[in-house]
Amino acid sequence: MLDSMFLLAAIGPKSQTWSPTIAIVMTAFTVLGILIAGVAKKAGPSLFGGFTAGQVLGGASFGHVVGAGAVLGLTRLGIL
Known part of the structure; x- marks a missing residue:
């Protein structure tokens, strides 16, 4: 099973x-x-700017997840 996963x-x-x-x-x-x-x-x-630590960390995490999806999608479309 593990060998087939590495092959894939x-x-x-x-x-x-x-x-x-x-x-x-x-x-x-x-x-x-x-x-x-x-x-x-x-x-x-x-x-800073009225943002709390939770807002900055949560927003950065959300932005990274959406950004990774955008990079993968733009790469798949041939734009990047």
């Missing part, structure tokens, strides 16, 4: 290598995620 991983499509374009996409979605998290209920002390 070896013949699967290669992932996109890092480039400045990918960094720009990930940064844009991370900032967007933090801005979306800004509408959440504030709990705790503000860090």
Whole structure:
């Protein structure tokens, strides 16, 4: 079973290598995620710009998940 999983991983499509374009996409979605998290209920002390630590961490996490999906989708479409 384990050998077949390694075989499938070896013949699967290669992932996109890092480039400045990918960094720009990930940064844009991370900032967007933090801005979306800004509408959440504030709990705790503000860090900067009125955002709390929970909002920044949650928004950055959400932005990274959405950004990874965007990078994979744009790579699949041939844009990146």
